[in-house]
Amino acid sequence: MATVRKRKLPSGLIRWQAGYVDGAGNRRFKMFDRKSDGEAWLTETRHDLVRGLHTPGSVSPTVREAGALWIKRCRDKMLEAMTIKGYEEHCDLHIYPFIGAKKLSDLTVPACNAFADQLREAGRSAEMIKRVMRSLGAIFKDARRRGLSNVAPTVGLELDLPQRNDPRPVIPTKAELQAIITGATARTSRFWRALVLVAVFCGLRASELRGLRWQDVDFDARLINVTQRADASHKIGKLKSKAAYRSLRLSSLVLNALREWKLLCPKGDLGLVFPNGIGKVESYANLIDRGFAPIQIDAGITAQREALDASGNSVVITVAKYGLHALRHACASLWIEQGHNPKQIQTLMGHSSIKVTFDTYGHLFADPEADQRAAEGVELRLLGSV
Known part of the structure; x- marks a missing residue:
């Protein structure tokens, strides 16, 4: 039986106590300042009980406690250290300071919107x-797995965030790609030509390039x-997702560049295609600073950005225009230009879902001729022949 009763506390204050019986037959109570608040909460609680979605507040963990369990599970699943570090930053810098002390049972859809x-x-x-809301959703998912929550208030959440930035990736032009390939070829080490050609024509992520083995070629x-x-x-x-495991065709150009580089490649226990000088994993910073950035700067493919000089004064410096990931975008654009459909692009790029493919490259699948015909058709229907 569910009731709301007036209670006088030892301090003399008057409170309203809402009581109900949970799904396990245990009597539960919660105090409110106003009777109407207790009745409203009780109505919602009874509704959740009928649907099997209620977790008593007394057994519900706080967001901080549930977050710690989620991070522990991420470690148990042996996710990458940098991935876990990112999740910890989401919790420590963005989630806990605002709602860390709240119980999961108190976080409704409106409460999650208020948090956003x-x-x-x-x-x-x-x-x-x-990103933070995705991490909060993962906390709830892990809590449901543990039986500590029965709700998923972040699923389907409409955040209504401003979308002012252009979501389309910056892609090198064909002239810039040709200049980059020419610059890589001109360098003394065959390493750079092989690296750039694999990146441009196979679309590997920088982490995949750094982890590529000769036995995989x-x-x-x-x-x-x-x-x-x-x-x-x-x-x-391991790779980012199951879809990232894939096989990619090699053109004669790329194949010959790899054959040439293999004869000179430093040997190491890992058998890497693009290792450092002693055969170990090369850092991303070195790939940029020692090769990819100088190649672009020599070719005049640059951008301007602000920086601080030794005296702390703001100055404008010239830097390389692109990171290695831009070559992955360029590869996708070339494949799309050759007529590959979205599903093929998803497979070749190793995207976890078709949504990722469309979100990133959807604008490249446009048919300009069809768009032009549609525009002319609208004019014709509206104005007739003029």
């Missing part, structure tokens, strides 16, 4: 808010098999 509003008012970017079948990656800590590990 708090993040925005505190100056978090739209992209950061999205099938010269007879003319294939690269993407089977592992190197993380930011220089550790070899």
